Amino acid sequence: MPHTQVIEQLKASLQTAYRQAIDADARLDQLKKAGHVKFTTIFTAEEGFSTSSNRFGPYVKELALEMDALSHNTETLAAALESYVPKLALLLQTMQAFKSNSK
Template sequence: MTNQELHEQLTAQLKNFYHPAIEADEFLTLLSKRKMSKFSAIFAADSGFKANSNRFLPYMEELVEDQQALPKTNEEGFDVAIAAFLGKLQQMHNVLGQFSEQLKEKKSAPSNIGE
């Protein structure tokens, strides 16, 4: 895989996360307004993310910044940088996927939380 192909694949993956992250953040804002959200961060301090937020978009912004920095990384540091990026990308995939699945269940269940 060429660097260009890798860059395009990572860009596509990040784009796939963007709308679910926005929907998740909107739901988290709703829960917060209703005092139903009591956590301080999406990811633990040892997750590899520099961001520390109870919303997904700051983590998405960090992933985009990391992805944009990859082509500028020298050869010696590239393996470390791509491994760190892919680790964070996998965590986002797992957590956002679980959250999105729960959000779908909440929206389909007769409840007034999402209204």
């Protein structure tokens, strides 16, 4: 698959993550008002994120900034994808699990 198609697929996944993050963050706000949110961060540095937040939106923003850098530097695309794809997958999986468990 040419790198432009890979980048377009990743952008589509990132858009999905953005939409899910809005819903998940709204649910987190509801849970916080009810006194149930007692954590300070969703992901740790060991999971590859430099962001530290108790909301999903900032992690999506971090990945969007990385995506912008990826799409402008195709020479290092393969190496960059090795760290980017697992973080995107972890974000999507975590939001899906949160959605399933917070009903």
